[in-house]
Amino acid sequence: MFENYFKIAWRTMARQKMYSSIMVGGFALGLATCLVIFLYIRHELSFDKSYTQGERIYRVFNDYRGPDGSRWTSMPPMVAQIMKTDYPEVEKAGRLVPQKWQQAGSNLFRREDQAENLYEEGFVYADNELLDILEIPFVSGSRETALAKPNSIVLSKRMADKYFPGEDAVGKTVILNENKTTPYVIGGVMANFPSNTHLHYDFLLTLTGVEFWPGEQTSWCCWNYDTYVRLKPGTDPVALEKKLLTIRDTYMMNYLKETGDPGAAEAKTRYFIGLQPVKNIHLDPEKVSDDMHRGDVRYIWLFGSIAVFILLLACINFINLSTAKSANRAKEVGLRKVVGSVRGYLIRQFLTESLVYSVVSFVFGVLIVTLAIPFFNSLAGTELSIPWRTVWFAPSLAVAALVIGIFAGLYPAFYLSSFKPAEVLKGTVSKGSRSSGLRSALVVFQFATSIVLIIGTFIIYKQMNFILHTKVGFDKDQVVMIRGANTLGEQRTTFKDELLQLSEVEDVTLTDYLPVMGTNRDQNTFWKEGKTREDRGVPGQFWFVDTDYIRTLGMKVFEGRDFDKQLASDSQAVVINQAMVKSLGLKKPVGERITNSYTVFTVIGVVEDFNFESMKGAIGPICLTLGKGGSIAAVKVNSRNMGGALVSLTKVWNKFMPHQPFRYSFLDESYARMYEDVSRTGKILTCFASLAIIVACLGLFALSSFMVEQRGKEISIRLVMGATTGSIFQLLTGNFVKLVLIALVIAAPLSWYLMQRWLEDYTYRINVTWDVFVVAGVISVFIALITVSYQSIRAALANPANRLRSE
Known part of the structure; x- marks a missing residue:
């Protein structure tokens, strides 16, 4: 019995090539999109x-529950040791310094027995316990x-293979930043x-024996350590x-009491x-701030x-095309019922057709995913792959094909099997009108979904x-960042002076x-001079x-003046931004004295606020x-002529550091990378919006073809009666345009x-x-018109005699 069902389903697909192609194509695109998104969500x-003991591993964070409440991970260095010794519940505690600070972040790196340096990223300080x-x-x-x-270091396998190919790297010596x-x-x-x-690190630097300044490891003022516990x-x-x-x-x-901090009570x-x-940590429901790239739930x-x-x-x-072509299947249903077929058999027949469509679509969908995964990975910055070796994956695809096939075919199966033989044989079954309202509603849903995605993308x-x-x-704009200037040592000033001699160079600044x-980044707390025991400190960079x-950076001095190399007193001076002025409550900031509890500075100028973090x-x-x-x-x-300028900059660099690569980037590109997540989301949404429109248009094209087929004689009579091509086009497209406008x-x-x-x-x-x-x-209207115009114009230009000859 089921073999017969499959034969009939396959013959139906073969007879209706265009409709079958559209249904399989739309299904395959939809399934491919779902599979890619499933792989992304799974990742x-x-x-x-x-982690085998992941349920017992935690990261410690600070939780400030004030009006400007915040959560952050950086802790003082002593917290890990205190948790190990004072709390019997803690089995182990270790620290990480993820901030780009000291040698964490990026460094010049080479083997001790080689002269050539390479620039590497992914350095971090870590405890052995971690x-x-x-x-x-x-x-x-x-x-x-x-x-x-x-002074020990751990390398990732890829870095060990890069610098010590074919060798055991353990015990070998490496040099950082020519130190x-x-x-x-x-x-x-x-x-x-x-x-x-x-x-995501390639180099772990030991914290054993490290003290970034005298007394730092026992200080409670240095909040730079992420603490992990098991x-x-x-x-x-x-x-x-x-x-x-x-x-x-x-x-x-x-x-806080020893330093007289007025925030102690709070x-x-x-x-x-x-x-x-x-x-x-990755999806971060606790909303903890850190320096790591995270996902977004x-x-x-x-x-x-x-x-x-x-x-x-x-x-x-599938539903629209199946019900729209109901008139074509009505006689088949009527004759089957006359010769004794019951409704249950017919339902199984139509569900089998749906399953065949679903299985074929799954095959093409998986093929599309195989071809599209590399593109999606480059677009989204992921490393997705189809998990063929996972035991549950192939059976899950089979179950999904079955479930989706039944879901898509359920309504058409019950609808088509409901025709009564007497009505069919008398010719009183209308040509799909019983479900035209449903089809219109589904078209509206399709285009409403597409329009939401289009607007979101815009x-x-x-x-x-x-x-x-x-x-x-x-x-x-037009700012080149040359990396590794710290390795120039005492030659930095000379290097800067030579750069300024170049005709292409306007200004140069040396900074971290x-x-x-x-x-x-360096977070401090600031007060007005003499107010450290009275006012709450202002956190700032x-x-x-x-x-x-x-x-060099084209900042505007809003009040006061810039630094002057001729004035020795500027070594104890600061230039602050407008946000600092407001936070400290400085009415006349120039000349005011502020402190970070270690040094007192004189404010000599105020710059306009500038974005140094994300907007x-x-x-x-x-x-x-x-x-x-x-x-x-x-x-x-x-x-x-940026290309010529880079050639000149390279020559000056090679003059000073012939064994060190010239590494540069552009300030505007680095700024844009702060918003890579937004850019990627926009690109991904554009792809999905395009796919949604393609799937919707495939259905619209098939529906317009069917409509032209069903109304062929009416169109021919209108043409004989003097209707113009434009009026026929308007007749055939007007309803679809209305549906798109309702969707909008x-x-x-x-x-x-x-x-x-x-x-x-x-x-x-x-x-x-x-x-x-x-x-x-x-x-949306334009896309809809383009989609239905081919069949509409073709019908309007057709010779009416061809259709009316048999009447």
């Missing part, structure tokens, strides 16, 4: 789930002792971190969080310590919803364009701090710059002061609400204006 949800807590697998060396000795006085010895080689972990089995983390308040009450409060009631499960919901909607669009195509791109082109308080990602910094947050207070050194030479180029009316308020919620993340954002909806509506 996002799998982060940090591979290796065991996070169960980092080793391919060479011992995890128990790899970072136990001073030959402090060589590092490789204590072990770890496996490469997988893509689904919150840690709890003993059976420990209640909520109960332990309550016990951790003794760290605040015993240690932190003593420090900290007693509003500062808490929390434990974040390591498996939650809202994107999982967004893309998951898109997958469901696109799959629904594909199913709608708004994301408008916000991205606003971010990249709005005034940010500094000039990011720039208003883009990948450069240093503290950047060391040179006298050419403000001019998702408000511009914070910042304080610029003069400092020596700097690993970045930021060069303002005055020539539009439904989609506009929904997309407005959704995008307003998305824009709430940004302190600086666009206003959603009416023109976005007009453009989306025009595009």
Whole structure:
């Protein structure tokens, strides 16, 4: 019986090639999109789930529950040791310094026995205990002792293979930043971190014997350490969080009282310590601030919803085309019932056809995914792959094909099997009109979904364009950032002077701090002089710059003056931004004296606020002061011939550092990378919106073809009676245009609400204006017209005699 069902289903597909192709094509695109999104969601949800003792691994975070409440991970260096010794619930505790600070971040790197340096990123400081807590697998060396000795380093396998091909790297010596006085010895080689972990480092530098300044390791003022703990089995983390308040009450409060911090009383009631499960770090439901790239659970919901909607669009195509062609199947149903076929058999027949369509579509869908995965990976910055080796994957595909086939075919099966033989044989069954209302509603749903995606894409791109082109308080164009300037040592000033001699160079500044990602940050607390025991401190950035910094970056001095290299007193001077002026309550800031509790500075100038972090947050207070050194030479180029300027810069660099590669990047590109997540979301949404439109248009094209076929004689009579080509075109397309306009009316308020919620993340954002909806509506109507116009124009230009000859 079922063999007969499959034969009939296959013959039906072969007879109706165009409709079958559209149904399979739409289904395959929808299924491929769903599969890609499923792989993406699976990857996002799998982060940090591979630890064998993952349920007991936590990251410690600060929880300030004040009016401007915030959560952050950086802790004082002593917290890990205190947790190990004072809390029996803690089995192990270890530290990480993820900030781009000291040698964490990026460095010049070479073997001791080679002269050529290479620039590498992915350095981080870590305790030896952390290796065991996070169960980092080793391919060479011992995890128990790899970072136990001073000046030891652990390399990832890819870096060990790069620098020591065919050799055992353990025990070899490497040099960082040409610092030959402090060589590092490789204590072990770890496996490469997988893509689904919150840690992505290639070099682990030991914290054993490290003290960044005298007394730093026992200080409570240095908050730079992320602390991880593994709890003993059976420990209640909520109960332990309550016990951790003794760290605040015993240690932190003593420090605040000793320094006379006026916030001590407030900290007693509003500062808490929390434990974040390591498996939650990537999607971060606790909203803990850190320096790591994280995912966003809202994107999982967004893309998951898109997958469901696109799959629904594909199913709608099947339902629409199946019911629209009901008149063509009516006689078949009537005759089958006359010869004794019962409704149950007919339902199984039509469901079998649906299953055949579903299975064939799945085969093509998987093929599309195989071809599209590399493109999606480059677009989304992921490393997805089809998990063929996973036991459950292939059976899951088979079950999904079965379920989706039944779901899509259920309504058409019951609808087509409901025809009565007498009505069919008398010719009283209308040509699909019984379900025309449903078909119209489904077309509206298809285009409403597509329009929401179109509007969302437009708004994301408008916000991205606003971010990249709005005034940010500094000039990011035509600025080249030369990396590794710190390795020049005492030659830095001479190097800078030679750069300034180039005709293409306008200005140069040496610094570690720039208003883009990948450069240093240094958080301090500031007070007016004499107010440290009275006022609550103002948290703000503290950047060391040179006298050419403000001019090179084109910042505007709003009040007072810039730094002057001729004035020795400027060594104790600061230039602050308007946000710092407001936060400190300085009515006449120039000449005021402020302190960070270590040094008192005189304010000599105020610069206009400039964005040094993401526009998702408000511009914070910042304080610029003069400092020596700097690993970045930021060069303002005055020539539009950037290629020629780079050649000149390279020549000067090679003159000073012939064995070190010339490494550079552009300030504007580094600024744009701060918003890579927004850009990627826009690109992904564009792809999904395009797929949704394609699937919807495939169905619309097939429906218009069927409509022309069903109304062929009517069109011919109208043409004989004098109807014009334009009036026939309007007749055939008018209803579809109405449906698209109804879809626009439904989609506009929904997309407005959704995008307003998305824009709430940004302190600086666009206003959603009416023109976005007009453009989306025009595009949707245009696409609909293009889709149905081929069949409509063809029908209007056809010779009516061909259709009426048999009448």
